[in-house]
Amino acid sequence: MALNLDDLGITPAGLDAVRPFAVEALDVRGRAVALGPVLENIISRHDYPEPVSRLLAEAIVLTSLLGTSLKFDGRFTLQTQTDGPVSMLVVDFSTPDAIRACATFDRELVEELMAGGKATQETLLGRGHLAMTIDQGRHMQRYQGLVELDGISLEEVARRYFERSEQIPTEVRLSVGELFTRKEGEGPVKSWTAGGILVQFLPEAPERAKQADLDPGDAPEGAVPHEVEEDDAWVEAKVLVETVKDIELTDPEVSVEMLLFRLFHERGVRLFEPQPLADKCSCSREKIEGVLAGFSAEEVEHMTVDGKIVVTCEFCSSRYEFDR
Numbered sequence: 001m002a003l004n005l006d007d008l009g010i011t012p013a014g015l016d017a018v019r020p021f022a023v024e025a026l027d028v029r030g031r032a033v034a035l036g037p038v039l040e041n042i043i044s045r046h047d048y049p050e051p052v053s054r055l056l057a058e059a060i061v062l063t064s065l066l067g068t069s070l071k072f073d074g075r076f077t078l079q080t081q082t083d084g085p086v087s088m089l090v091v092d093f094s095t096p097d098a099i100r101a102c103a104t105f106d107r108e109l110v111e112e113l114m115a116g117g118k119a120t121q122e123t124l125l126g127r128g129h130l131a132m133t134i135d136q137g138r139h140m141q142r143y144q145g146l147v148e149l150d151g152i153s154l155e156e157v158a159r160r161y162f163e164r165s166e167q168i169p170t171e172v173r174l175s176v177g178e179l180f181t182r183k184e185g186e187g188p189v190k191s192w193t194a195g196g197i198l199v200q201f202l203p204e205a206p207e208r209a210k211q212a213d214l215d216p217g218d219a220p221e222g223a224v225p226h227e228v229e230e231d232d233a234w235v236e237a238k239v240l241v242e243t244v245k246d247i248e249l250t251d252p253e254v255s256v257e258m259l260l261f262r263l264f265h266e267r268g269v270r271l272f273e274p275q276p277l278a279d280k281c282s283c284s285r286e287k288i289e290g291v292l293a294g295f296s297a298e299e300v301e302h303m304t305v306d307g308k309i310v311v312t313c314e315f316c317s318s319r320y321e322f323d324r
Contacts, residue, residue, distance in 0.1 A: 012255040013274030018068040019256045020272040023199075023264045026233040027208070030199035031065045032256040033277075034249070040191045041279040042101050045317045049110050051119040052086055053192065056103045057176040058121070058154050059089045061196040063101075065172070066132065066158075067093030068275045075135040082149055084126020085109035092315070098280035100315040122151045130157050162200065169201040169209055169234055171241045177250030195249030197259070199241050201234040209234075240264065281316035288320050300324060 013019045015036030022029045039060060043053045059078055067076035073095050080089045088104040105124075113119040127150055134143045145165040147157050155172050162170035176194040183189075201209050208231045240263045248254050260269050288311050292300070301324075303309050309322045 017274040025267040027203040032197040034195040063091040077133045082126045082128030086124045097278045172198045175246040175249035283313040
């Protein structure tokens with residue numbers, strides 16, 4: 001029998017909204033999201049090859065899950081810097097709901113990988129690092145955590161970040177898909193869809209969340225690694241999340257509430273108010289004027305073409321023109 005959310009008194013969050021939740025019987029808290037129009041708007045305004053778009057979309061999902069956890073007015077930025085064909089990904093979330101994203105890449109190298117069927121997430125990113133930065137405003141100190149990128153996925157990046165920076169057991173699933181729709185008398189229309197779920201083990205007794213020492217650690221060579229048996233509740237939560245299929249995260253017909261109910265109905269899942277997301281860029285003519293005012297007359301002359309200075313925002317592709 002199909003699950004009817006109305007019968008449970010639940011209003012679906014819908015697309016482009018993060019749904020926080022808790023499974024108190026397992027001491028687990030988490031967030032789930034399904035992206036649609038916001039993701040499509042961001043990706044479609046850029047002429048990115050398909051693998052680059054897919055990689056950026058996954059970074060947008062991860063940023064949505066992490067950025068909406070901020071409990072104050074501020075900004076969360078996810079940024080990669082690597083030696084791979086996709087040398088930089090930047091996804092920026094500003095409270096309460098604004099998200100924007102862009103990528104820097106070598107088109108020729110990406111197309112070579114595509115032609116050889118080797119355009120995987122790992123080969124596109126290469127080696128470098130991923131930075132997660134929390135900015136609380138002008139008069140507050142910024143916090144930044146770094147994770148080495150050495151051929152790992154963005155899912156594994158999130159696990160390592162929380163394991164090493166926050167010491168919080170974390171499991172995450174991310175997925176990106178393409179949706180094809182057709183209207184009568186018209187050809188198929190492609191759009192991007194994506195989703196993700198992140199769960200964290202947060203027991204009241206902190207010793208229950210103990211983890212094994214990081215490898216390689218500072219132990220002498222040949223020392224036996226210190227092993228810690230995982231808590232049964234966390235093992236159960238992880239196993240459940242690992243059963244999530246890609247199609248469940250990318251199918252617009254499968255709401256995040258339906259997914260959470262499937263995973264945790266036996267234990268009981270508590271839903272909190274959804275947090276909407278919006279495709280918004282912080283660029284403006286006034287901000288760019290302020291930047292240009294800081295350049296010397298020689299630099300301004302160098303930027304002038306046919307009597308005009310043209311600035312295009314890397315995030316939203318908005319075009320601003322100025323005279324000298």
